[in-house]
Amino acid sequence: MAKCVCVVTEFRAGSFRRVSNEVASEGKRIAEALGAPVYGVAVGSGVAAKAAEMGAYGVEKMFVADDASLENYVAETYVPVIAEIVKQCDPAVLILPASVDGKDLSARLAARLGAGLAQDCTAIVCDGGKIKARKPVFAGKAFAWCEWADGAMPMISCRPNVMDCIPADMSKTAAVENVAVTPCDAKSKAVSVDLDASGKVELTEAEIIVSGGRGMKGPENYPIIEKLAKVLGAAVGASRAAVDAGWRPHSDQVGQTGKVVNPNLYIAVGISGAIQHLAGMGSSKFIVAVNKDADAPIFSKADYGVVEDLFNFIPVFTEEVEKLKSTC
Amino acid sequence: MNIVVLLKQTPDTESVIRIAGDGKSIETGDLKWVINPYDEFAVEAALRLKEKHKGTVTIVSWGPQRVVEAIRTALAMGADKGVLVDDDALNGSDSLGVAKALAACVKELTPDVVLCGSRAVDYDLGQRGPMVAELLGWPHIALAVSLDCDGSKVSIERPIEGGKVTLEAALPAVVTMGGSHAVWNPRYASLPGIMKAKKKPLAMKKLADLGLDASDCGASAAKVLITSLEMPAERAPGRIIDTKLDTAGKALELVRLLHEEAKVI
Numbered sequence: 001m002a003k004c005v006c007v008v009t010e011f012r013a014g015s016f017r018r019v020s021n022e023v024a025s026e027g028k029r030i031a032e033a034l035g036a037p038v039y040g041v042a043v044g045s046g047v048a049a050k051a052a053e054m055g056a057y058g059v060e061k062m063f064v065a066d067d068a069s070l071e072n073y074v075a076e077t078y079v080p081v082i083a084e085i086v087k088q089c090d091p092a093v094l095i096l097p098a099s100v101d102g103k104d105l106s107a108r109l110a111a112r113l114g115a116g117l118a119q120d121c122t123a124i125v126c127d128g129g130k131i132k133a134r135k136p137v138f139a140g141k142a143f144a145w146c147e148w149a150d151g152a153m154p155m156i157s158c159r160p161n162v163m164d165c166i167p168a169d170m171s172k173t174a175a176v177e178n179v180a181v182t183p184c185d186a187k188s189k190a191v192s193v194d195l196d197a198s199g200k201v202e203l204t205e206a207e208i209i210v211s212g213g214r215g216m217k218g219p220e221n222y223p224i225i226e227k228l229a230k231v232l233g234a235a236v237g238a239s240r241a242a243v244d245a246g247w248r249p250h251s252d253q254v255g256q257t258g259k260v261v262n263p264n265l266y267i268a269v270g271i272s273g274a275i276q277h278l279a280g281m282g283s284s285k286f287i288v289a290v291n292k293d294a295d296a297p298i299f300s301k302a303d304y305g306v307v308e309d310l311f312n313f314i315p316v317f318t319e320e321v322e323k324l325k326s327t328c
Numbered sequence: 329m330n331i332v333v334l335l336k337q338t339p340d341t342e343s344v345i346r347i348a349g350d351g352k353s354i355e356t357g358d359l360k361w362v363i364n365p366y367d368e369f370a371v372e373a374a375l376r377l378k379e380k381h382k383g384t385v386t387i388v389s390w391g392p393q394r395v396v397e398a399i400r401t402a403l404a405m406g407a408d409k410g411v412l413v414d415d416d417a418l419n420g421s422d423s424l425g426v427a428k429a430l431a432a433c434v435k436e437l438t439p440d441v442v443l444c445g446s447r448a449v450d451y452d453l454g455q456r457g458p459m460v461a462e463l464l465g466w467p468h469i470a471l472a473v474s475l476d477c478d479g480s481k482v483s484i485e486r487p488i489e490g491g492k493v494t495l496e497a498a499l500p501a502v503v504t505m506g507g508s509h510a511v512w513n514p515r516y517a518s519l520p521g522i523m524k525a526k527k528k529p530l531a532m533k534k535l536a537d538l539g540l541d542a543s544d545c546g547a548s549a550a551k552v553l554i555t556s557l558e559m560p561a562e563r564a565p566g567r568i569i570d571t572k573l574d575t576a577g578k579a580l581e582l583v584r585l586l587h588e589e590a591k592v593i
Contacts, residue, residue, distance in 0.1 A: 111462035116551025188467035188497035195491035
């Protein structure tokens, strides 16, 4: 039998994060092309009881390191544990999440394994048994195809929200093998973890984003788009101009020096469309631009453009969306 | 405190990117080169540490001679000295190869803390800091949006999806920088700073000076390589909603399009 495809899952606060399903699904697709089984890796505290769930996404067997000392992600403690499991599995391909923690983990793990890592990929193909991965470069202004030297294990982290999940088959469970965890003498640790309980939608994982730019004129006007975002179940983003002006927190910044997002729908409100912003949201499936300047560059990227003063348009549009939602 | 900043020179984020004739690199003729913004945050954070604890800030970079300009800019901001690994053998290296050269450089400098960007805005390989830490056997903590150091340990705040983590590491350690210009607000080089920078020491190194050769970290050692570049698919031309409609008419039409045509709401 061919060597396995190994997928690293992400477990936080008692459950697998969605990106785990995406990574497992992508692993399953590659494994089918190679005629190989999919093995999974799960690290965390309390993860053993949940690990079998990954079977729904095609994972045959989960290697689980469950220990209270692994409650929170710390590169120094996670990397040795995962490296040992990967060495034991000796996979043909190693696939990881390119989430915030996943990218960091992947980089350190690659150095430990002496592996070649393609980070933040948006596509993996298996071309006659040869793996290639595609990743955005220059924040999406171009794409690079990565290939591996002969005999080198492809190690690929996948951008969240991009890979399609295979339909979950809840009747299937993965076999679970617990791996002994040797406490390591770590020199770094998580001191505290504050998860936002407000239910705010995270930008990089949002299906819909409403972003406001310089045209919002000040922080006091953001409730206008926050209301629209609430009606749509969307996350709120901002352009660099709005963040630099101190109107919005940096965690909201979309662009080449902020977050690169790829929602189904991106609504740019009062954003002119600087190259650095377009780079961060250009891969959104549908883009709507609302701007009173008909010559704003954002319109060249928009599927639907509305030339109108946002202060007039957004409240009326919000009402119409509300009406639609109430009839659906 | 002995602080090292790993710095990469990248095209300015307002650059238009064009693919070169070889199909796997970019046209560099008309690019404006700058310090990778995330590394510029690292320079700023390093200078703040120096202001608090005294000590030196050393800039370590790699690449061709054009990178001297980026190092001089960091020196003009207030860093003390620079090292540039300029060796043709690094052309075609992968991230691990570059990290080996940088780790060797860092080792010679025996710093208390190494700061670098969490990512570079060019190829966004996102590997340098964690790899250097692993190669040195040091802890690293990533994506700092704040940084505090008492001389024996360093602590940062790191945003994660839907929350925030506070991390700390004993020195020596590597810290990678997240955040944005609004968080770090990197200082501009002053005119006297620019004058002084010209006289600050900048050492040129070859791999051999670091006890390395091309088989350790050159193209032949690379496990992963970029074989081609392509431009994103052009978006189909969009449509401007009839400007003759009134506000309510435009809103209704947009809702209809998003619901019936795009099917996203």
